[in-house]
Amino acid sequence: MRHDHLISAKQLTRQDIEGVLDRAASFAEDGGGGHEDHLLGLLFFEPSTRTKMSFDTAMKRLGGDTVDMGSVESSSVKKGESLADTVRVVAGYTDAIVLRHPSEGAAKLASEFVDVPIINAGDGAGQHPTQTLLDLYTIRENAGLDDLTIGIMGDLKYGRTVHSLAAALTNFDTRQHFISPESLRLPRGVRYDLHETGAQVREHTGLEEVLPELDVLYVTRIQRERFPDENEYRQVAGQYRIDAATLEAAKDDLTVMHPLPRVDEIAADVDETTHATYFEQAHNGVPVRMALLDAMLGGGGE
Amino acid sequence: MRHDHLISAKQLTRQDIEGVLDRAASFAEDGGGGHEDHLLGLLFFEPSTRTKMSFDTAMKRLGGDTVDMGSVESSSVKKGESLADTVRVVAGYTDAIVLRHPSEGAAKLASEFVDVPIINAGDGAGQHPTQTLLDLYTIRENAGLDDLTIGIMGDLKYGRTVHSLAAALTNFDTRQHFISPESLRLPRGVRYDLHETGAQVREHTGLEEVLPELDVLYVTRIQRERFPDENEYRQVAGQYRIDAATLEAAKDDLTVMHPLPRVDEIAADVDETTHATYFEQAHNGVPVRMALLDAMLGGGGE
Amino acid sequence: MRHDHLISAKQLTRQDIEGVLDRAASFAEDGGGGHEDHLLGLLFFEPSTRTKMSFDTAMKRLGGDTVDMGSVESSSVKKGESLADTVRVVAGYTDAIVLRHPSEGAAKLASEFVDVPIINAGDGAGQHPTQTLLDLYTIRENAGLDDLTIGIMGDLKYGRTVHSLAAALTNFDTRQHFISPESLRLPRGVRYDLHETGAQVREHTGLEEVLPELDVLYVTRIQRERFPDENEYRQVAGQYRIDAATLEAAKDDLTVMHPLPRVDEIAADVDETTHATYFEQAHNGVPVRMALLDAMLGGGGE
Numbered sequence: 001m002r003h004d005h006l007i008s009a010k011q012l013t014r015q016d017i018e019g020v021l022d023r024a025a026s027f028a029e030d031g032g033g034g035h036e037d038h039l040l041g042l043l044f045f046e047p048s049t050r051t052k053m054s055f056d057t058a059m060k061r062l063g064g065d066t067v068d069m070g071s072v073e074s075s076s077v078k079k080g081e082s083l084a085d086t087v088r089v090v091a092g093y094t095d096a097i098v099l100r101h102p103s104e105g106a107a108k109l110a111s112e113f114v115d116v117p118i119i120n121a122g123d124g125a126g127q128h129p130t131q132t133l134l135d136l137y138t139i140r141e142n143a144g145l146d147d148l149t150i151g152i153m154g155d156l157k158y159g160r161t162v163h164s165l166a167a168a169l170t171n172f173d174t175r176q177h178f179i180s181p182e183s184l185r186l187p188r189g190v191r192y193d194l195h196e197t198g199a200q201v202r203e204h205t206g207l208e209e210v211l212p213e214l215d216v217l218y219v220t221r222i223q224r225e226r227f228p229d230e231n232e233y234r235q236v237a238g239q240y241r242i243d244a245a246t247l248e249a250a251k252d253d254l255t256v257m258h259p260l261p262r263v264d265e266i267a268a269d270v271d272e273t274t275h276a277t278y279f280e281q282a283h284n285g286v287p288v289r290m291a292l293l294d295a296m297l298g299g300g301g302e
Numbered sequence: 303m304r305h306d307h308l309i310s311a312k313q314l315t316r317q318d319i320e321g322v323l324d325r326a327a328s329f330a331e332d333g334g335g336g337h338e339d340h341l342l343g344l345l346f347f348e349p350s351t352r353t354k355m356s357f358d359t360a361m362k363r364l365g366g367d368t369v370d371m372g373s374v375e376s377s378s379v380k381k382g383e384s385l386a387d388t389v390r391v392v393a394g395y396t397d398a399i400v401l402r403h404p405s406e407g408a409a410k411l412a413s414e415f416v417d418v419p420i421i422n423a424g425d426g427a428g429q430h431p432t433q434t435l436l437d438l439y440t441i442r443e444n445a446g447l448d449d450l451t452i453g454i455m456g457d458l459k460y461g462r463t464v465h466s467l468a469a470a471l472t473n474f475d476t477r478q479h480f481i482s483p484e485s486l487r488l489p490r491g492v493r494y495d496l497h498e499t500g501a502q503v504r505e506h507t508g509l510e511e512v513l514p515e516l517d518v519l520y521v522t523r524i525q526r527e528r529f530p531d532e533n534e535y536r537q538v539a540g541q542y543r544i545d546a547a548t549l550e551a552a553k554d555d556l557t558v559m560h561p562l563p564r565v566d567e568i569a570a571d572v573d574e575t576t577h578a579t580y581f582e583q584a585h586n587g588v589p590v591r592m593a594l595l596d597a598m599l600g601g602g603g604e
Numbered sequence: 605m606r607h608d609h610l611i612s613a614k615q616l617t618r619q620d621i622e623g624v625l626d627r628a629a630s631f632a633e634d635g636g637g638g639h640e641d642h643l644l645g646l647l648f649f650e651p652s653t654r655t656k657m658s659f660d661t662a663m664k665r666l667g668g669d670t671v672d673m674g675s676v677e678s679s680s681v682k683k684g685e686s687l688a689d690t691v692r693v694v695a696g697y698t699d700a701i702v703l704r705h706p707s708e709g710a711a712k713l714a715s716e717f718v719d720v721p722i723i724n725a726g727d728g729a730g731q732h733p734t735q736t737l738l739d740l741y742t743i744r745e746n747a748g749l750d751d752l753t754i755g756i757m758g759d760l761k762y763g764r765t766v767h768s769l770a771a772a773l774t775n776f777d778t779r780q781h782f783i784s785p786e787s788l789r790l791p792r793g794v795r796y797d798l799h800e801t802g803a804q805v806r807e808h809t810g811l812e813e814v815l816p817e818l819d820v821l822y823v824t825r826i827q828r829e830r831f832p833d834e835n836e837y838r839q840v841a842g843q844y845r846i847d848a849a850t851l852e853a854a855k856d857d858l859t860v861m862h863p864l865p866r867v868d869e870i871a872a873d874v875d876e877t878t879h880a881t882y883f884e885q886a887h888n889g890v891p892v893r894m895a896l897l898d899a900m901l902g903g904g905g906e
Contacts, residue, residue, distance in 0.1 A: 039664055052372075053369050057341060057369050060367045065367070065664045068657075069653055069657060070372075070653075070656075071372070071375070079865045080867045081864070085866065086653065092887030093890055260391065261381045261382065279394060280394075282391045283395070351690065352693055355645075362669045372674075562693065563683045563684065564689065581689075584696060588696070
């Protein structure tokens with residue numbers, strides 16, 4: 001991969017993706033190093049556990065170190081500094097910057113002001129490309145990326161993770177099934193883009209009809225905030241919740257994924273099944289981010 | 303020491319304790335290293351300065367590094383994730399986890415879900431075993447652990463530090479004096495357990511009668527919140543406050559300890575006396591935690 | 605430089621300053637190292653981005669590491685611990701301490717309790733000596749410190765940065781012009797001290813009359829809180845705001861500085877001019893702090 005910044009999964013070709021996944025597999029196997037002189041800036045303008053800790057871990061596993069802005073409350077952002085100024089300052093301290101920000105387009109904007117690589121770790125309703133890469137890595141390791149039948153279930157309207165994954169999967173030979181309540185269907189624009197690529201896409205309101213075919217079931221959370229009424233929320237959410245009994249209708253080697261945090265859309269009894277892959281998925285954030293950082297910082301780890 | 307997790311001081315035998323203290327003494331003397339490839343996860347669900355910073359320091363003095371979840375407010379715990387899920391994710395990033403949590407039993411619970419070692423850094427009213435180990439280390443360095451007469455004073459009802467230390471001391475040849483207001487006596491269960499071990503234990507409501515015999519005086523804070531009435535609090539707290547004049551009745555080599563933070567239960571003029579050992583005690587947290595981490599991570603530091 | 609602590613820019617002789625700047629220039633050129641065994645404690649009792657991140661970066665660029673207290677909310681300071689106690693504890697963990705605190709005199713106080721070097725990173729309305737050093741470094745790199753004509757504009761009454769820089773500049777052959785509204789003039793005491801040194805000092809209420817002579821224009825923010833009336837604030841602040849058009853009357857090689865964060869006292873179109881030096885100025889915090897840390901920790905980096 002040779003990009004100055006990683007803003008969107010859309011900028012990644014199949015070759016880019018496969019390069020990162022191959023490199024990640026090698027880091028997962030052999031560990032990393034070679035970046036002892038590199039510092040990564042962590043600018044998280046929104047709470048995060050998994051993403052921030054896994055970037056922090058990845059950089060340290062590469063032998064480097066990180067410099068963290070800390071929470072917005074403890075930073076001078078409170079004094080009214082613009083994002084462009086903050087990023088320009090930090091770019092002079094570090095060799096690359098990971099940015100999470102509540103505003104869509106923030107990472108793109110930031111990348112226009114600095115020379116060091118910017119990695120988008122989520123920009124509001126926008127992109128979160130390293131999540132997509134670790135999802136792809138997890139799928140490839142467990143089910144393969146070709147001749148794949150995947151179901152994506154839950155909140156398909158607001159979930160940026162889902163839109164980005166769906167788009168990235170069109171680089172591969174996959175059949176995508178989208179399972180959601182009517183009110184949380186994939187947005188028209190996303191559907192349109194998928195169809196344009198010639199992707200095999202179907203939509204469902206229930207899991208039962210498609211579960212037996214699936215190689216991967218990717219579950220996302222249905223957020224209470226999306227429903228004006230608590231009762232309606234409970235009713236809808238309950239239909240898209242899975243437990244061990246649900247999965248008895250699935251293939252033996254079904255891979256169940258979730259971007260985490262989960263609340264109760266996957267029952268704890270699923271954790272004990274061989275289907276449960278969501279913790280492994282989270283762990284895969286480390287080698288995938290090692291691979292990305294290594295590539296963007298100039299491949300010291302090779 | 304060979305334990306998968308360190309949840310409670312109760313799991314430590316005399317041999318375990320002496321092993322850690324010997325190793326700590328060696329780290330205090332010679333410094334550490336050998337853990338360049340190890341990462342320690344810091345999961346503090348409650349505020350902490352001393353404990354967190356000294357684990358952070360200990361790991362870095364061993365040559366390793368840490369990955370910090372940050373405050374709960376800046377983490378996805380806010381999104382409703384369970385402790386078990388958070389710990390399972392972080393266990394995939396790091397080689398061991400230090401956990402502080404407001405709920406008693408949290409560390410035990412966490413240890414049931416992961417393979418990496420969990421070190422309990424305080425679970426509500428429960429255990430805080432590394433505090434006990436650094437207390438024992440400080441006592442051994444200053445007064446010896448055998449043929450010891452120790453007074454433990456202040457809030458003996460709610461202080462987890464005190465219960466844990468008292469229990470651990472029964473492994474050694476010690477006489478324990480407990481000095482507190484009637485309303486803050488050791489809980490019946492703790493007293494019962496101490497007597498069961500055959501420990502030499504006495505209770506007092508005043509310090510004067512026992513002070514001249516003591517080798518160590520361990521002071522703890524009496525918290526305002528324990529008293530419904532401000533006046534009653536002041537009156538009681540005032541009786542268990544020491545200053546340099548108080549200590550004139552003590553042995554010349556009395557060691558005064560306190561788990562910190564103190565508010566005003568030890569007057570500033572004690573700091574200037576040779577009795578004051580509470581800052582040294584805090585500093586001992588580093589070699590003791592180095593010793594623990596080194597043992598639990600597989601002894602790279604030897 | 606051979607000081608136990610760095611509390612105030614006033615303690616620095618011309619020779620001290622030149623020693624730090626020379627060393628900083630060498631770090632900027634060649635990078636650092638040699639402090640692999642050193643830990644720096646970061647105690648920030650007030651929000652900070654630039655200062656904290658640049659100390660963190662500086663220490664890591666020297667090969668060392670940092671241990672961070674975190675925000676006051678997540679520390680035991682909340683439990684009522686005194687600054688002296690906190691600092692004494694942390695001094696036992698680390699090899700030097702950087703302290704920011706809202707109370708004037710805090711760093712001096714802290715330095716009286718510990719043996720490890722204390723570096724003042726801002727104590728309320730008091731001193732912020734490393735800011736002064738990086739300002740001097742930036743001036744020396746861009747305009748030289750001798751035969752210098754500098755304008756310092758904005759809030760000259762409350763800005764500690766300005767007072768400290770003005771005093772430090774009297775060590776060199778400089779002409780200082782102070783440009784501010786009447787209500788935000790340099791305090792009488794500061795003016796008196798400057799005159800005492802024989803410094804060439806003039807005050808102005810407008811930039812136009814002096815701009816063409818300047819080698820350096822140092823802009824500071826006029827804070828809304830200083831004005832009881834919003835309209836008055838806007839009117840005054842507007843007069844001390846610069847943009848690219850303003851600078852057409854300046855020398856071609858005018859250096860424009862600002863301690864950051866800026867709000868709107870320097871228009872974005874200045875960023876594109878060759879005058880803009882405020883991001884470089886912020887970046888210079890790293891080599892300057894590397895130089896200081898290296899000197900105070902015993903020159904491992906040489």
